[in-house]
Amino acid sequence: MSYSLWLIAATWVWAPFFFNPSAFDWDKIIADYRDWQHWLLTKNDSADSWYGWWMAELEFMEHSTWFSRFVMFVRKTRFLLVAFGIYLQLMNRLFYTDLHKTVLDDGPTSLKPIILAGAIFVVLALLGCCGYISSRVTKKLTLKQRELRKLKFNLSVVLFVVILVVLLYLSLKTLAEVLVISCLGAYWFLQVAICRVRHDHIVATKTAQFFDNVVGWIVFSPILFVAMFVPFLSSFQQRMMFNSAFTAGLEVSKLLGNDVVARDERKAKSTKKKKQSDLHKL
DSSP states (O other): OOHHHHHHHHHHHHHHHHTOTTTTOHHHHHHHHHHHHHHHHOOSOSTTSHHHHHHHHTGGGGGSOHHHHHHHHHHHHHHHHHHHHHHHHHHHIIIIITTTOOHHHHGGGGGHHHHHHHHHHHHHHHHHHHHHHHHHSOTTOHHHHHHHHHHHHHHHHHHHHHHHHHHHHOOHHHHHHHHHHHHHHHHHHHHHHHHTTOTTSHHHHHHHHHHHHHHHHHHHHHHHHHHHHOTHHHHHHHHHHTHHHHHHHHHHHHHHHHHHHHHHHHHHHHHHHHHHHHHHHO
16 A cells, blocks of 8 residues: 555544544543443443444344345455465565575475464464353353353463464564454454344454444544644644634724724713713703
């Protein structure tokens, strides 16, 4: 992507704030942030909650045909293909380009990227299966729930340790690529759940809520930073947006001020004359 496309994307995301005179008002931003968090974290399915909005947005999937869902699934597969392409490019750079090797030099071990991808997929599948099974277990089966929670905890710890070890050997560019791959894979999984009309499952809802939370922070963070550390920008923005109105208001205020001063002077003179006439009469 070129810088012009990033500029277009930023303009599309933050344009409502650029043309809002109260966009950089700190009190207004905090109030909007609290309303957004309340809407996002509300648990009921009303129209004032994120969950209610999510179910209403995908209600049409329950009435769609299997062919339309299949077409949607084929279209959304592009996210998985893009993620897999970025992953192969990343593995080629780490295992071959940076080490000045080729795929032919490895011989039988040239399948290392595929094996690593399979291992990651197995770990994620195990975590997803544990979450699915734990959501299906009733409250009476406390022993099974404890075992499942223990398994999830162990898998999460192993995954966390692996991530920490990887962070010691990967550069910032590699971490960014890994993050993009993970986000694309998670988004593809979410789209598969929507195509299967399982958007109400806890894994799908939590994934979608996580994406919306991240996007919200991407939008709010620069606005909060500007409002906190560059407060004069709000006055500058209002002056630019309402320059003609400010100018007209100043001119009118000057005219009204002169008019008021003239009236007060005439009123004072008439009052003085009236007092003098009253004194002469006495």
